[in-house]
Amino acid sequence: MNNYDTLNPMQREAVFTTEGPLLVLAGAGSGKTRALTHRVAYLIEEKDVKPWNILAITFTNKAAGEMRDRVNSLVEYGADSVWVSTFHSLCVRILRRFIENIGYTTDFSIYDSDDTKTLMKQIFKDLEVNTKVLKERGVLGVISSAKNEMISPEEFMLSAKAEGDSRLKRIAELYMEYQKRLKKNNALDFDDLLVKTVELFQSKQEVLEYYQDRFRYIMVDEYQDTNTVQFKLVSLLAAKYRNICVVGDDDQSIYRFRGANIRNILSFEETFPGAKVIKLEQNYRSTKMILDSANEVIRNNTGRKDKTLWTENEVGERPVFREFPSSFEEAEWIVRDIVKKGGPWKDYAILYRTNAQSRIFEEKCVAYNLPYRLVGGVNFYQRKEIKDVLCYLKTIANGRDDLAVQRIINVPKRGIGAMSVARVNMFAMENDMSFYEALERVQAVPGIGKAALKIGVFTDQISEFRKMLKEETPIKDVIEAILDKTGYRDELKEEGEVEAESRMENIEELINKAVSYWESAEEPSLSAFLEEVALVADIDSMDESEDRIILMTLHSAKGLEFPYVYLAGMEDGLFPSMMSLMEGPEALEEERRLCYVGITRAEKRLTLTAAKSRMIKGQVQPERTSRFIDEIPDVCLERPDQDDSKTGWKKMADAYRNLPEEAGLPWAKASGADGKAADGHTGRFQNRPAGVSLFGQKSDAYKNPYASGTSAAPKNTPTFGKAFTVEKPKSLDYSEGDRVHHMRFGDGTVKSIADGGKDFEVTVDFDNAAIGTRKMFASFAKLKKL
Ligand SMILES: Nc1ncnc2c1ncn2[C@@H]1O[C@H](COP(=O)(O)OP(=O)(O)OP(=O)(O)O)[C@@H](O)[C@H]1O
Numbered sequence: 123m124n125n126y127d128t129l130n131p132m133q134r135e136a137v138f139t140t141e142g143p144l145l146v147l148a149g150a151g152s153g154k155t156r157a158l159t160h161r162v163a164y165l166i167e168e169k170d171v172k173p174w175n176i177l178a179i180t181f182t183n184k185a186a187g188e189m190r191d192r193v194n195s196l197v198e199y200g201a202d203s204v205w206v207s208t209f210h211s212l213c214v215r216i217l218r219r220f221i222e223n224i225g226y227t228t229d230f231s232i233y234d235s236d237d238t239k240t241l242m243k244q245i246f247k248d249l250e251v252n253t254k255v256l257k258e259r260g261v262l263g264v265i266s267s268a269k270n271e272m273i274s275p276e277e278f279m280l281s282a283k284a285e286g287d288s289r290l291k292r293i294a295e296l297y298m299e300y301q302k303r304l305k306k307n308n309a310l311d312f313d314d315l316l317v318k319t320v321e322l323f324q325s326k327q328e329v330l331e332y333y334q335d336r337f338r339y340i341m342v343d344e345y346q347d348t349n350t351v352q353f354k355l356v357s358l359l360a361a362k363y364r365n366i367c368v369v370g371d372d373d374q375s376i377y378r379f380r381g382a383n384i385r386n387i388l389s390f391e392e393t394f395p396g397a398k399v400i401k402l403e404q405n406y407r408s409t410k411m412i413l414d415s416a417n418e419v420i421r422n423n424t425g426r427k428d429k430t431l432w433t434e435n436e437v438g439e440r441p442v443f444r445e446f447p448s449s450f451e452e453a454e455w456i457v458r459d460i461v462k463k464g465g466p467w468k469d470y471a472i473l474y475r476t477n478a479q480s481r482i483f484e485e486k487c488v489a490y491n492l493p494y495r496l497v498g499g500v501n502f503y504q505r506k507e508i509k510d511v512l513c514y515l516k517t518i519a520n521g522r523d524d525l526a527v528q529r530i531i532n533v534p535k536r537g538i539g540a541m542s543v544a545r546v547n548m549f550a551m552e553n554d555m556s557f558y559e560a561l562e563r564v565q566a567v568p569g570i571g572k573a574a575l576k577i578g579v580f581t582d583q584i585s586e587f588r589k590m591l592k593e594e595t596p597i598k599d600v601i602e603a604i605l606d607k608t609g610y611r612d613e614l615k616e617e618g619e620v621e622a623e624s625r626m627e628n629i630e631e632l633i634n635k636a637v638s639y640w641e642s643a644e645e646p647s648l649s650a651f652l653e654e655v656a657l658v659a660d661i662d663s664m665d666e667s668e669d670r671i672i673l674m675t676l677h678s679a680k681g682l683e684f685p686y687v688y689l690a691g692m693e694d695g696l697f698p699s700m701m702s703l704m705e706g707p708e709a710l711e712e713e714r715r716l717c718y719v720g721i722t723r724a725e726k727r728l729t730l731t732a733a734k735s736r737m738i739k740g741q742v743q744p745e746r747t748s749r750f751i752d753e754i755p756d757v758c759l760e761r762p763d764q765d766d767s768k769t770g771w772k773k774m775a776d777a778y779r780n781l782p783e784e785a786g787l788p789w790a791k792a793s794g795a796d797g798k799a800a801d802g803h804t805g806r807f808q809n810r811p812a813g814v815s816l817f818g819q820k821s822d823a824y825k826n827p828y829a830s831g832t833s834a835a836p837k838n839t840p841t842f843g844k845a846f847t848v849e850k851p852k853s854l855d856y857s858e859g860d861r862v863h864h865m866r867f868g869d870g871t872v873k874s875i876a877d878g879g880k881d882f883e884v885t886v887d888f889d890n891a892a893i894g895t896r897k898m899f900a901s902f903a904k905l906k907k908l
């Protein structure tokens with residue numbers, strides 16, 4: 123049964139308000155996601171809502187998975203039928219069923235950024251675009267923004283003409299051609315998934331109504347990052363029943379560059395008149411020190427909905443700032459600091475602004491033998507060998523994807539040259555067929571000559587693989603067959619041992635993925651597998667069962683929490699980024715929100731670091747400390763050069779620790795109308811306007827709202843850690859010496875089992891020598907006795 127008592131009164135109100143539009147606007151760590159999860163449970167358990175009438179949208183696949191797990195642990199049955207998904211996977215599911223209404227077939231391909239770039243390159247070549255004037259990536263960026271704003275190629279052309287801008291006109295032509303070719307390949311890019319779903323709903327009333335009736339209760343997490351087309355989608359779906367609950371934090375809107383529209387959150391009440399607004403103000407995640415640093419940074423943004431976060435958590439350690447001569451020393455210090463402090467490693471996260479910063483951390487982790495997981499960077503699925511295998515699978519699944527076929531037609535080398543490919547291409551275009559269809563009729567291609575034989579061998583192989591698939595051969599075996607029959611594996615070996623080995627390891631990883639997919643999917647199919655792969659955000663590579671530190675960008679950290687957080691590269695020009703500094707105040711404010719997101723990921727300890735010089739584009743440059751560091755007052759940041767006797771920090775912190783609950787912050791009280799602290803310390807706050815306390819808000823703003831309001835203060839709010847924790851198994855059905863099976867690592871023998879308090883730690887000797895002996899937590903490892 124559920125215990126809604128573990129929620130605070132405002133959270134409970136959010137959970138119990140099930141009918142009509144609801145906006146929960148609240149700061150980081152205030153339990154928005156938690157309230158949303160409980161709301162799903164409440165609808166099912168108390169309101170008899172059918173699970174399949176609920177749609178919950180989250181931003182990343184990782185968050186979707188976490189939500190599904192949380193719901194599973196809250197309700198005993200039915201959670202499986204709740205649609206918990208990202209915007210993109212929601213759209214894929216809808217389109218796979220109904221896209222024929224708008225002229226595609228349901229086995230359409232999904233192009234990732236690499237595919238779209240290849241396509242744009244071809245278009246540039248065919249339309250003879252001057253690459254000095256336009257760049258593929260730039261044009262794709264413009265097209266993506268247009269799509270997020272739901273501007274069609276035709277509309278784009280009209281406004282380009284109206285403005286008489288020849289460059290825009292050229293981009294409009296490219297946009298048109300790009301859409302034409304996607305359509306011809308029966309392919310959609312990521313933005314299309316959303317645009318085409320909206321198009322479908324707008325053109326087919328009965329399809330829209332079907333989904334409106336299906337999703338009577340809609341919930342959206344991280345609402346601040348929805349863009350125009352996503353907002354449109356939600357508005358359409360919710361138009362009939364109006365049971366829509368969105369939760370978000372305008373201070374955490376960090377996807378402006380992706381078209382996320384802060385207006386959406388600020389104007390929710392306009393779009394859904396009569397909307398109820400609930401604010402949550404208690405933070406359950408971070409210590410007081412961490413929270414105050416975050417509050418201090420974000421208050422420098424203008425035009426935000428004012429809100430104040432407070433917490434009953436302990437004051438905690440003062441966050442630390444450290445500066446180093448170079449980025450190497452910075453990384454070295456962080457990694458050593460972690461090693462010194464000790465595991466479990468998954469309690470640590472190193473966050474940074476740009477992917478490029480990850481490399482040094484990786485190297486240091488390797489040097490210190492510290493297990494790590496890199497989230498992002500060169501995406502697993504972007505690796506050459508993975509793309510090769512996937513393109514084989516795509517060709518097998520859907521011969522219409524010309525790009526996929528062209529990628530592998532001569533991989534491994536079959537002696538099919540560019541000239542032959544061009545001839546086939548020409549023939550395909552003239553006869554209005556796909557590239558693969560043309561390959562199947564290769565004898566008819568003019569001038570093809572001897573290449574016809576080689577192409578015949580290729581198409582025969584593909585037909586073989588297709589036959590395997592028809593006979594319901596598992597994907598794993600199809601991949602093995604591809605590697606062997608096409609000679610791919612042999613060609614890899616020729617590349618040199620080390621290279622081949624690491625590439626084969628990656629392919630093994632893909633095979634693992636295929637196996638676990640095959641075992642877990644209800645109705646496994648190749649196209650559904652490819653779809654799953656195409657939609658994995660980088661964050662999905664984060665497997666919670668592994669005890670490793672996490673390296674990731676600030677953007678991917680949204681919504682997550684870690685006991686110990688390091689924010690590296692706190693330098694002006696890096697964070698805030700140079701681009702944002704050049705672009706102006708709005709862009710700078712977005713960087714500041716990103717900083718707020720970063721700080722608020724930390725539960726217990728926060729460490730900020732910077733380098734005084736850094737290698738950028740091959741040149742060592744001097745760096746200036748980030749302005750965000752300057753925005754954190756000494757009382758909540760320990761700096762290397764700081765004399766605590768002057769900052770008065772100790773006195774204040776002691777007072778802070780001994781304060782009665784309702785009293786507010788000591789430094790807020792200590793400061794007079796002139797903005798100076800009572801002890802005469804002016805420190806970094808000399809320019810504070812009169813009447814505003816040291817910590818920004820009027821001094822009562824930090825008070826416990828329950829203390830002065832009508833609702834009684836929840837004196838001893840029970841805290842029981844994270845809602846999403848995997849429970850320690852009561853007993854294990856295997857013991858030392860038993861043979862067990864692990865989904866990814868295969869079979870092995872249990873060497874030892876130790877009771878680690880929260881969970882059992884099981885050490886297993888795996889038969890596969892490459893995996894060797896591993897220590898893991900029983901609740902995550904899900905070992906099966908053989
Ligand atoms: N009423 C509560 N009692 C105890 N713990 C809580 C309560 N509400 C939330 N928490 C815990 O606080 C942490 C933060 O909650 P949650 O992730 O839901 O916050 P959020 O508002 O979604 O944060 P973010 O803005 O970063 O997405 C979680 O560990 C959650 O379990």
Ligand SMILES: [Mg+2]
Binds near residue numbers: 154155156343681
């Ligand atoms: Mg959240």
